[in-house]
Amino acid sequence: MNTKQINKDKATSWGYIPNPDTIIEYLGRKELIELSKCCKFFRNQLKSRVFENLSLETWERNNKEVYYELKKVHRLEEALESLKTILGIKLKFVKIFTLHCQVNCGFAEIFVKLLPNVKTLNLISTVIGFDYWLGEGLLTIFKGIVRLEHLYLYNVDPEISHYSNESQILPKSIKSIKVGCSANSIEDDILTIYDTIDPSYINLHSLTIVTNRMLQNLSSGMPNLKEVKIKEGFTMDQSKLVAFLIANRQIKKLCIDQLRYNEEILNTVLSSKYLEYWDIYDWNWRDIDVNTIQSNYSIKYLIIDSAMPAPLALQLINACKFLEALELEINHETKDLDWSKLDRKINKLKLRYSRYTTNIIKEIDTLRLFNSICIESNVYTRDHVN
Template identity: 30%
Template structure:
């Protein structure tokens, strides 16, 4: 814990032990810490960088900015102008941006140029923007490391392969979501391969990418498989078997068979496993490998009690499980409590 001393002008009073802002935030509301910062220059400095570190652009932000425009173009102009006023001389403090509104290519150009130190960008909205134009805009951000995109991609232009490569290659996180009807098309992501030595977190969206990485990509630690796409299970099993360093996997039930699940259980470094159940029934697996590395199991699905046999098969093999996170408490109460009681596992309801 960082310690400091606060004294008033007459030096009659003093705080001998002054926790850092992170510690204080565990005990006080943000407003209280802001009030405290008014009498402590050190806190003002810390709070400014913390408060401005992450910027959310969503409908709530627009309301807070008191923007009432029927035109997207004017709305975007008001947002840009408000940010220029509000962040004057502080643009460099913003490290993460989360955008949950539709925006145009012009808005992207005007917006991202203001924040030169961005390292993490998450775009939730599918609307308006063009992925190729966005890449041209973002490639000037030298500190960008993590990107999450929802986009209806334009089909990849082979003439832009060098641009795609130069943009994606330095990134540590590439999480992409797009419409299922274009999963099998050539996407900008098709340039991702085993040479991406910086890549730690990836969304695999089709068999083309899976095949390129199935022999192993040593830097990759976290992977999620697009749940609405049907992967080749042989290729998927090869991918998992050849990436023994994986620490976290998110996978749909439609991608599971006996070989795949046993390959997952065979991973010695896997800490978190998320299985997204979408089918009303799954046959039991012949699981024969005990796993001692999985500490956190996430089970998402709603009310399909019959598939719990498959969950049992997997959970029984996780010998050091600490957290069982379930999206539907009724499934737990009806059929999982006896097998996995509260006393033995911490239950988190998502």
């Protein structure tokens, strides 16, 4: 009998080496860094992904005393010079950058020179309680980063006069603008950096709308606009919103936060032939009378994350004839939803956990109305009773 001997001295090797795209799909940034340290092949292949996303906050954490001293004397551009010393030509791989500090012109000029390939810029204020002015250098950054496509602003002071006298400061290359938490609603008499967005921004496909003036400016139509979030909806003029929705029937994803809905708005949304995703959040439905709800044949994903009365929620769910997924919070209103009156079977139900959720699971499961049910465990809930 022949017995194969194992050569213990022979170096082990992988029979199959995953390609970099597969590796990136399953590993996070920290794991990619560790992998690149031990394998030269992956080090070269993954370099662009490892350095793709940078934040000045990382440098701050590692150099706290130096950072706060530079911040005190308004010389944070020296922090950028440190990045240049540490990373050198690797800065060319940076596509996403996060700033959370005031930006003077000196800082902005160095930023643009060091990071010309940035496509996504996150501007985040760490000051809690009010919107934060990011500095006069912001205009220099917007003008200098010619490849900028995605912009995220969180608690940033939006008043345009604080930054520039120019009519438009956002670059025309921009494809998406997302606005995070705002400490206060924006008054109609204040001109913001967002109010200068108009149909000339032909690359824009995703946008957060925060003022009535934005609605009005875009009511002539934005053919490439596909995703919209209406923020601080309780300040929005209902007639302007309807005009905007009618002029932009091409929208596929719509998220509306704290809007004062009425029958006209609901039916305007439902009349869309292209809308696929609708997220509804409103805390006040008391004075809303809805007599007729029209059918929709395009919405596939519906989120009712609000205290919508159960009868209206049922009407709305049944109105979406091709609905594939329903996401719902079971609160003091929706807990009374009569599940037996659903018109059709829906593929997926996602429930946001609240104190009412467990009471209805058996009922839903018995009716066999969903192919799958997912319960999202969440400490925070918009249950207005609990």
